[in-house]
Amino acid sequence: MTTTPIKELPPGRHRLTIDSDDREREFWVYIPTQAQQPEAGWPLVFVFHGGLSNAPTMVRFCEMNEYADAAGFVTVFPNGTGRLPTMKTWNAGMCCGYAQREDVNDVHFVELLLADLPRRMAIDPTRIYSTGMSNGGMMSYLLGDKLADRFAAIAPVGGTMGNPTCSPSRPVPLMHIHGTDDQFVRWEGGVGSRSKSKLHFHSVDHAMENWIAANRAQTTPSIESLPVEVNDGTSIERFIYAADGSDSAEVVLLKVHGGGHTWPGKESRLELLGPTTRNLDANQAIWEFFQRHRLPN
Template sequence: MFSFKTKKNNLIQKKTTNFLFIFGFFIGGIAQQTINSTLEHDGITREYILYVPASYSNGSSAPLVFNFHGYTSNANDQMFYGDFRPIADTEGFLIVHPMGTVDNSGNTHFNVGWGTSTIDDVGFTEALIDEISSNYTIDASRIYSTGMSNGGFMSYKLACELSERIAAIASVTGTMNKNQPNTCNPSHQIPVMEIHGTSDTTVPYEGANWIESTPDVMSFWANFNNCETSAEITNLPDSAPNDGSTVEYQVFKNGDNGARVEHYKINNGGHKWPGSNFNSSGTNYDIDASALIWDFFSKYDINGQITTLSIDEVNGDNRTLRIHPNPVGSIITVDFKVQEPLDYSIFTIEGKLTSKGTISITNNTIDVSHLVSSTIYFLNIGDTSIKIQKK
């Protein structure tokens, strides 16, 4: 598995107590924070690195992305190798980089069912969600998991075993263990992305006696999500002809609640993170894995596809707002970046007003508990109307 060493590893390897290591890149008076910390779980001191972008504000909830490292690697290496930080700076999500424990072979790992490991990394992940949520305003409906190799396997394990907390996953060079799909039954649809090279000799694309093949894993998730049975296939432009690989994009559409299964097949690609700043043989540069993964995640919350509509009418700008979930439960959350408050109203399909009010960046939820189940309504925000359905 890919691993590169830096002096910053000492921040992880030598740390024995919780501490903050904060890089003060100040933007508008708010500092970006890279926080090295620990968490006690199952009697073990577990380590992690949390990245908090300068755009984060306690006044509004933020998504959380788990970024798991590969076998033999570590949290610090993954933070740089599969780097989401520049994206988080503009999109406002937090990134947690968990640190694996050492297995009987002396290698760092996440327990995904290999060997004799007894570490509860699913429980550790859930404890991390709770810990971070107690210190930051996290949108519990928008928690995602991605990772490299062993970290990709871990993301699939979370989709199967912690689906009540995970909205979507993306794996880079990972897959599922042999026969794991037989016992995988998430509580809701799981949008899935896999990025995998056909020349990967570490986690073979066509599978092995210990792992499922990438095509079979894609078919499993497409079937679980009730997507169309055949994928749409597009050959992407070979924008980096010197990298020795090309990309085929496959997408299974129209799953439950808008869930998709997307696959970037890197023809002649190796066991690498496409688009990484650390160039090595077998790395594809036609795509940027980190950018594609966040774009994929940003479309979903735990209830499915997030409804996005344009509100050009506000200050003449092409701003966007996100309404989720839909179908709705008791509360609708409206995410938007316009500073001014917006008036809203909810009408029945017959045109009867049921409620109205005002939302703002700091007060962006609407109580819809009074709406009738299994009924269609129209939510008007400014001059824009969107159809919603009460669960």
């Protein structure tokens, strides 16, 4: 692909397309209107929607773009693939749906975006991150594994690993957020009572064990109970598996006791997703985690 610069995008929202493996793929870019661009270029956060959802729905679901506008980073909401415009999925290993059945190469799609976006705006290549919900969290796990040299850190929410193992080319800092009452992607793994796919998902423990080993992190965590500021039936425990030397990276787990298949801090309009905690702001927690990590120069 050519690296010739194209017209720079102004601040605001942009719906864009790119050709990827004979498919026209959509993605939405939000460039801050309040914050100033850092001298080294914008930090970049990919935000992946859940299965049977799409990018515009994810924008409303998590509102990460609004947080980014003041915090000072660019958000990119890519669209998965599917037969219906509002029901898209990602091929993130064992899951999910159309994208998996059609063997869509979503890692290649992201590689194309990583090549395209710096032609449209100034991006700091040491500060590129990924988060996502459910199937989008699984996609973040896959990118951390397959594109470890491009992503400074990942932060899946409500989505476990889609593959049985991982072998990133370097330790990739990881923060995972998950509710104990998630009935779609169960904490314990297996088939959730409200799962649409009826797949046997891997457990949260499976993801932690694999990434603690891959990151060569300490195996005994420090554990902290966060303050319960809202009496909504939820509470948060933070487990930190610290980096163990220079060739290592931390693994952080935020266990949302009583939380459902939701984005902490953002009330879901769908009751079937379960309870949303107001004792954690996922957007703030994710960005604070990302800010601690850069790719080595």
